[in-house]
Amino acid sequence: MAEISSDVIRGYNDIIILYLLLNDPSYGYEISKQIRLMSEDKYIIKETTLYSAFTRMEKNGFIESFVDEDLAGGKKRTYYRITPAGRDYYRAKCEEWTLTKEVIEKFIADEGRQV
Amino acid sequence: MAEISSDVIRGYNDIIILYLLLNDPSYGYEISKQIRLMSEDKYIIKETTLYSAFTRMEKNGFIESFVDEDLAGGKKRTYYRITPAGRDYYRAKCEEWTLTKEVIEKFIADEGRQV
DNA sequence: CTGTCGTACTACGACTGTCGTGGTAACTAT
DNA sequence: ATAGTTACCACGACAGTCGTAGTACGACAG
Numbered sequence: 001m002a003e004i005s006s007d008v009i010r011g012y013n014d015i016i017i018l019y020l021l022l023n024d025p026s027y028g029y030e031i032s033k034q035i036r037l038m039s040e041d042k043y044i045i046k047e048t049t050l051y052s053a054f055t056r057m058e059k060n061g062f063i064e065s066f067v068d069e070d071l072a073g074g075k076k077r078t079y080y081r082i083t084p085a086g087r088d089y090y091r092a093k094c095e096e097w098t099l100t101k102e103v104i105e106k107f108i109a110d111e112g113r114q115v
Numbered sequence: 116m117a118e119i120s121s122d123v124i125r126g127y128n129d130i131i132i133l134y135l136l137l138n139d140p141s142y143g144y145e146i147s148k149q150i151r152l153m154s155e156d157k158y159i160i161k162e163t164t165l166y167s168a169f170t171r172m173e174k175n176g177f178i179e180s181f182v183d184e185d186l187a188g189g190k191k192r193t194y195y196r197i198t199p200a201g202r203d204y205y206r207a208k209c210e211e212w213t214l215t216k217e218v219i220e221k222f223i224a225d226e227g228r229q230v
Numbered sequence: 231c232t233g234t235c236g237t238a239c240t241a242c243g244a245c246t247g248t249c250g251t252g253g254t255a256a257c258t259a260t
Numbered sequence: 261a262t263a264g265t266t267a268c269c270a271c272g273a274c275a276g277t278c279g280t281a282g283t284a285c286g287a288c289a290g
Contacts (some may be wrong), residue, residue: 122275122276125276142267142268143267143268144265144266144267144268145267162267162268162269163269163270166268166269190266190267191267191268192266192267192268193267193268
């Protein structure tokens with residue numbers, strides 16, 4: 001039951017992904033699972049959305065990739081690491097979120113109110 | 116200083132517009148001014164975004180239009196009125212907002228935390 | 231030994247909402 | 261005269277997400 005539509009989360013995928021890279025590098029599959037876990041299944045990011053976000057953010061210098069070629073079974077895995085520019089971007093987006101939240105809530109009817 | 120980018124407000128324009136129609140019909144120019152006023156200039160909706168939202172939401176049955184042809188100077192003005200389906204949609208979007216807000220905030224670093 | 235599930239991606243084209251640019255038209259104040 | 265405000269509309273471009281599909285390997289059940 002992925003309850004949150006992509007329309008409303010759009011614009012926050014970058015924040016979500018970067019948050020999960022703040023402490024350690026990670027990779028697509030792992031990030032996808034963590035988003036699902038942390039949101040308690042309320043948001044399940046689409047694979048294509050995630051991987052295209054990686055490509056875009058790497059192009060913008062917010063993350064860097066490196067490949068682990070030595071996984072068991074000759075598998076590969078592409079890790080991503082947040083850059084200083086990525087941290088700046090993350091911080092700016094968090095501030096924008098605070099602002100946006102305040103604005104949007106002015107247009108949300110109060111709990112008790114009839115609509 | 117329109118500080119909120121369209122990327123992050125995208126997905127909430129419908130809510131914002133419908134909120135301003137909850138009590139009375141209104142029209143593009145007026146709604147645009149109210150958004151600006153209520154957000155304290157933090158969000159200024161683009162005209163094209165607003166009018167294309169009208170078209171879309173009318174097509175979806177969330178609003179209905181009617182034209183006032185008798186304005187001073189032979190001018191016309193197109194008003195929009197929210198429909199019952201529009202109210203349902205608004206309510207659903209408000210609930211989705213609450214959910215989305217909770218999810219996003221899990222990925223926002225605390226105020227005091229170093230990022 | 232066959233099939234399904236989980237891991238870990240990638241490619242491609244379609245779609246939707248927003249944006250930039252530019253235009254129309256009438257009234258109002260300087 | 262001319263700039264500003266009101267009140268809209270058309271057009272094409274763009275970015276991010278989505279659906280679909282495919283690759284490839286290992287583990288485990290039947």
